[in-house]
Amino acid sequence: MRVKMNDSSNRMLPQLDDTNRFFWQSGKDGKLRLLRCECCAHYVHPPAPVCSNCLSTQLSPQIVSGKGRVASFTVNHHPWNPAVETPYVIALVELDEQENLRLTTNLVDCDPESVRIGDRVSVRFTQCGDIYLPLFALADTD
């Protein structure tokens, strides 16, 4: 039995460090957090020690809405990982907070063939040990 997209097993996982830990563990309370500049309010993703907009080093994780839209997607059919059920949807979700602020993710609990660019989506997490991967579902299915 191959695992479905909303399953947490058989995923390659990040190595946690002091820079990325807040992001990958953010979902523990169901909230998505991104690093934000305290000087110019720019969201910085992936996390970095400096704001690429104003070069401030005063950055801190901030809770974001977890809502966005599908900037693009692909239905993957190839069994790169034989343990994972295909087809599945890989998406680029652009978050509402900032233009071009995106996460690569999976769309879950949807018909892969029904996904369209521009669809509204919201975050849900899948737990893999102490890591919470942000996945997304179509907003009207909430």
Place this chain on the structure above:
Amino acid sequence: MAASKPVISGIGQSAVGRRLGRSGLDLTVEAVKDALQHSGLSIKDIDGVACWPGRAAASPGFSPVSIPELHDAMGMDLNWYSGGGEGPGQLSSVINAAAAVTTGLADHVICFRTVTESSARTDLRSSGPLTDWMQWLLPFHAYSAANWTALYAQRYFHEFGATRESLGALAVHSRNNAALNPKAIYRDPLTLDDYLSSRMISSPLCLYDCDVPADGSTVVIVSRRECTSGLRREPIQIEATGCRLEKRHSWDQAPDLTTMSMSSAAKSMWSRTGLTPNDVDFAELYDGFSIITLFWLEAFGFCGRGEAADFVMDNSNIALNGKLPLNTHGGQLSAGRTHGLGFVHEACAQIWREAGRRQIQGPCNIAAVGVGGGTVAAAMILRGGNPIR
């Protein structure tokens, strides 16, 4: 007096094929010898070596040979060498070599790219926890550049109304050219119906949108023009290169999902030459995935934004006897994934009129070479026919 522009004085290539069962070093030595024979240089004339991305032990087959290994095997004495992965993609070696001969660090530089990706097998799951940029993609089962590129292709289709038929037209075109290339891996005819009915990899990219992993080594010799008198061929001038890096160096944060890094690379290249897109006779444009060639056509300005799909569907544009013959050896889609330098090799073969049955019969003196995709890309114009005199 300003230094002469750097030139290419010879090209070489090993056998190219599927599962050749030969080591990377063996293939590289064959390609170097082929290039020496081709140029008329001896190994003692070679005083520089450049490669990209350097030996990549963690990615089997992707880059199996180091410069020190080649240097030692062939008994070279080098004034300058440089290899590594943090450059603008596969043309990094040629651009670094061009800079080296222009600044007097070396006279004749071997640039090589060796792959044994057809023989190598990688088990994704054998690697440890993810670090660096891969951590943002691979946890979501987005394992392959096919996935990452498909996201761009889908967005491009969405914004400009392009269809799979356009990518199919390029795949069929490349196969037609490959049929005339005895070294191409896939030479049997491919129809648009074959393309449309092939299995989907990552929508909208199907099997024939992906290049074919190969074993092989390709060499380009970059020389200082003043050192080329008496060689076998009139050297080909490296008219201009471009590898500007702007926006985000990222697959998923780049502001425009319908172009890639080649847009800024080509723009910076055009700022360094008096030539314009209208002066170009033919183009060799990277096709690790078919959509990338469309992005290159627009980046170079051979057609307008959003027009590349229509451009490649009109065979009078890209055929061997067309307005802009394209990927004349069959590209990586059909000739094999020699990974970048194969396009330089082919451009030089055409300019020297050594391309056999696939030789362009019309003007073929000025070539646009665009290599790379995603986050890395470099653009180059090659010019034959002794332009400086």
